[in-house]
Amino acid sequence: MNFIKFFSSSFILLFFLACGGEKAPASLFEIELDGGGNKFQQNQTVGISIKNKKNKTIDDVTYTLEGEELNVENGKIVLDATTLGDKTINATVKYEDQSVEVSKAIKVLAGKAPEIYTYTIINEFPHDNKAYTQGLEFYKDTLYESTGKKGRSSLRKVNWETGEPYQIVELEDTYFGEGITVLNDKIYMLTWRSGTGFTYDLGLKRLDSFKYGQSKEGWGLTNDGKKLFKSDGTEKIWFLNPQTLVEEGSIETVTNKSINDSANELEFVNGKIYANVYQKPSVMIIDANSGAIEGVINFSGLSSKVTHHSTWSDTDNVLNGIAYHPTRKTFFVTGKEWDKMFEVTIEKK
Structure with a gap:
């Protein structure tokens, strides 16, 4: 017994001498x-x-x-x-x-504070007040929209002047629909917490599904003509390869004071990502290369121009949905279960 204790003590001493030499x-x-x-x-x-x-x-x-x-x-x-x-x-x-x-x-x-922008309403158009808008994007003058909530999630082609859908495809009840983008005649759509996205053709026929990588949730989606940008409820915006849907990098959204984690629905315009701020009446203008938040568009007051239905919630029925019309050079914005969509121009305050 004494030999065993001696051997054990000697072994431990040698171990610490060997590991503690450096x-x-x-x-x-x-x-x-x-x-x-x-x-x-x-x-x-x-x-x-x-x-x-x-x-x-x-x-x-x-x-x-x-x-x-x-x-x-x-x-x-x-x-x-x-x-x-x-x-x-x-x-x-x-x-x-x-x-x-x-x-x-x-x-x-970021090296400087974001500039503050405001908006001017050019037109008001009807919008489906049962559409819990999660994604909004023009492609070849057609407006595509995705909606959320389990049991109500859908992908749509919409007549932006009348608000009437040309076509709707519903998601399975297990999915909560999120952002969309269209690239090379293919529609990409996210779901929220299922770790799964889908691809469709322009006729809204589902082509395939894909799994997320490090980005565990699906929020907003846009593209720059070459790659996809995906927000996931964190400070990151991920870069996805449109062929493989593999995440190939990311940026973090940052002001001159802090790192921001509230980018929701996305739109890419001229090197900038326009991102709805989660649960806020504002949109960030983000440099797509560095992640610097260069501007903030204040859309306060816009929700007062839509009908507040009986189940309206100021924290749920928020601004969400921004689409740029490249020919008209204007933005179209709406919100979750809003009965109007607004065509606006953006200018510095």
Whole structure:
């Protein structure tokens, strides 16, 4: 018994000696940034240094951000991240014939505050007040609309002047319909929490289904003519390959103060993503490359122009649905179970 105790104690001692011969990188070095915080703006110049906790002899330090080496001049770096949001600065520290890596999590915010926009109503059109609008998009002068709620979800072609549907296909009752987009004569449609999307031809015949990747929910959908953009109720907007429906990247939606997680229905126009703000009477204008929220359109007051039915809820029957008409160069906006759709122009306030 004593031999067993001795053997066990010796084994544990040898184990800790073997594993503890080298200190963990974080116990040796730490990245320090001026101000001590973790929020910085894009292209901000920041002082950077390595805290040498054990007074090791440092031979060289290399910093990287998004896989690109950062140039250090007079102890300062420029945070020239191409995309915004949660980032990691990595440092490779060479010391005493050894090399370790340490990292620091930061948030890279937009360089300036969003500009405020307002709207002018050009026309008012009827809209189906039973349509719980989740997606809205023009394609070759035809308005396509998707609606939500289980048992009521549908995909439609709509006469935008009369509000009457040309054609409706219903989703199975298990699905809660979400955003749509049309690319190369194919309609892509999301569902909310089923982890499943569908594709249709222009005759609304279902072609196939697809599964989500890291984006667990389906919210809004749009495209830039080459790839799809998908919101999922988080700070991310995902890039999807339209052939494989695989998520191939993402951006985060960011202002000069914080990371935003409320992008809902989407529309792509001239390099910008117009995104309904979830449960708010406003639309964000997002740079599709960086994620910077460059503008906010204030649609306050628009819901007062529609009929508030007996089951109306200010938190449910909200603005949701924005479609750009490329020929008329105007936007069409509506909401969940609204009886009107509005043609508007957008201008800075």
